[in-house]
Amino acid sequence: ETGVTQTPRHLVMGMTNKKSLKCEQHLGHNAMYWYKQSAKKPLELMFVYNFKEQTENNSVPSRFSPECPNSSHLFLHLHTLQPEDSALYLCASSHKLQGGTQYFGPGTRLLVL
Amino acid sequence: AQKVTQAQTEISVVEKEDVTLDCVYETRDTTYYLFWYKQPPSGELVFLIRRNSFDEQNEISGRYSWNFQKSTSSFNFTITASQVVDSAVYFCALSDSSGGSNYKLTFGKGTLLTVNP
Numbered sequence: 001e002t003g004v005t006q007t008p009r010h011l012v013m014g015m016t017n018k019k020s021l022k023c024e025q026h027l028g029h030n031a032m033y034w035y036k037q038s039a040k041k042p043l044e045l046m047f048v049y050n051f052k053e054q055t056e057n058n059s060v061p062s063r064f065s066p067e068c069p070n071s072s073h074l075f076l077h078l079h080t081l082q083p084e085d086s087a088l089y090l091c092a093s094s095h096k097l098q099g100g101t102q103y104f105g106p107g108t109r110l111l112v113l
Numbered sequence: 114a115q116k117v118t119q120a121q122t123e124i125s126v127v128e129k130e131d132v133t134l135d136c137v138y139e140t141r142d143t144t145y146y147l148f149w150y151k152q153p154p155s156g157e158l159v160f161l162i163r164r165n166s167f168d169e170q171n172e173i174s175g176r177y178s179w180n181f182q183k184s185t186s187s188f189n190f191t192i193t194a195s196q197v198v199d200s201a202v203y204f205c206a207l208s209d210s211s212g213g214s215n216y217k218l219t220f221g222k223g224t225l226l227t228v229n230p
Contacts, residue, residue, distance in 0.1 A: 043204075043220045056217075088156055099146045099165065099208055102218060104158035 004105035006091050012111045021076040021108050023091030032074040033092040081112045115140045117207050119221035126195055127229050134190045134224050136205030145209035147188045153201040195228045
């Protein structure tokens with residue numbers, strides 16, 4: 001595997017389900033990011049981790065819970081989501097925070113019923 | 114506050130035409146970084162170019178070229194001899210130190226480019 005991978009690519013879940021999104025980067029980067037992309041809205045930064053430590057929580061509801069066990073893996077745990085949470089969730093990584101180029105994964109298309 | 118404006122929401126061209134995507138940015142910093150990303154229908158954001166504020170040299174990569182002009186705060190992207198595979202949403206983005214976060218990417222709203230055969 002190369003670059004940034006995300007699984008699953010597509011996910012349909014009910015509002016009472018619990019699911020997790022997984023992101024893995026094979027670039028040796030130190031920072032990882034979660035973004036949300038809703039239809040007709042700009043990309044929204046959700047969380048940032050640098051060397052496994054969370055450096056940013058952009059006022060994200062607690063039904064989204066990130067986890068970064070090491071610099072190569074990032075998870076987003078989902079619990080009791082709402083239909084408006086349906087979106088494309090993109091993971092990215094960069095070598096460094098300041099000015100670092102962020103490389104994105106293919107995203108997970110999430111539909112909450 | 115930092116801001117990125119992509120005034121063109123949608124552009125439609127015929128194959129082999131040249132097309133320029135506009136990007137205008139706002140920042141109070143003297144050190145900042147500009148990016149272009151391509152998002153095809155599959156959804157993945159593909160990195161195209163990164164430019165720092167001290168490097169105004171224009172860049173050409175195959176059919177792609179970028180024109181960075183600090184005097185007009187613009188970072189425009191031109192595709193020469195467009196192809197159907199160029200059809201995608203293109204995002205311009207800015208990274209500066211505004212608000213104490215020197216890594217946040219501020220994205221424009223994107224320009225949907227459709228290249229027709």
